[in-house]
Amino acid sequence: MGRLEPMYPQELDEGRRGLYEAITKGPRAAGRHFPLTGEHGELRGPFNAFLLSPELGGALQELGAAVRYRSSLTPRAREIAILLVAAHWDCAYERFAHERVGRSVGITEAELAELRGGVVPELDDAYERACAHLVRAMTGGDVDEEVWETWVPVVGEATVFELTTLVGYYSTLALQLRVFRVSPHAD
Structure with missing residues (x-):
């Protein structure tokens, strides 16, 4: 444990x-x-x-x-966002858990491989693509004007609020999992 x-x-x-x-x-x-x-x-x-x-x-x-x-995020957009946070923090447990959930909502193995590396995959859905690029910017510490102007019109400010909350929550978990040395195999 x-x-x-x-x-x-x-x-x-x-x-x-x-x-x-x-x-x-x-x-x-x-x-x-x-x-x-x-x-x-x-x-x-x-x-x-x-x-x-x-x-x-x-x-x-x-x-x-x-x-x-209870958020308005679609299941795929939510899991893509969580997996980008897991990649940013190199959090094995989040990756283990949410890759399983991701597969259940249709994230492909190729997409999972890119997400593991912190890369936004080629996503056909504009909403998912916007969410992923926003989360990628958030895990880098900020959303600059170019990212804001490109992606916020696609998803809206309410989604940005939900995404910042998701990034903060899963970053908190990633830190706790790291500090307490919780791995998917040790518990």
Whole structure:
């Protein structure tokens, strides 16, 4: 489990138990493409660390659920964006989890290979292409005027807000996964 010991469901206090259930019984539990829990019910990926601080972990869990399940981003655009963040941070766990989700929403193996390298693939869909170029700029630290003027008219300012939130959230997870040494194979 990297640097953190697993927290098993039967050992959780009330605050941690509520967060555990929000993660394991919420929208992430339906149709998942990667395991949320290990063999003994311990949370995998970034979620075990959320239990260290249930108030903050709960807020992060809710933000992540909103980004994944309640934004206006299309599933492909969302997963392309997440995979570009994973590439920027070289985050193995995000790549492992979201390549699986990406395949389920139609991202091809060729597109996944380019995204792994942080490259925006040749995307036929103008909305996806705009989202990908905006995220690529955001992971570089800013959206300059040229990028803004080229891509924002395609997607609109509300999508830019959703994308900046997604980039911030998945960058936070990538940092936590790195610091706690969570890998897709170690937990």
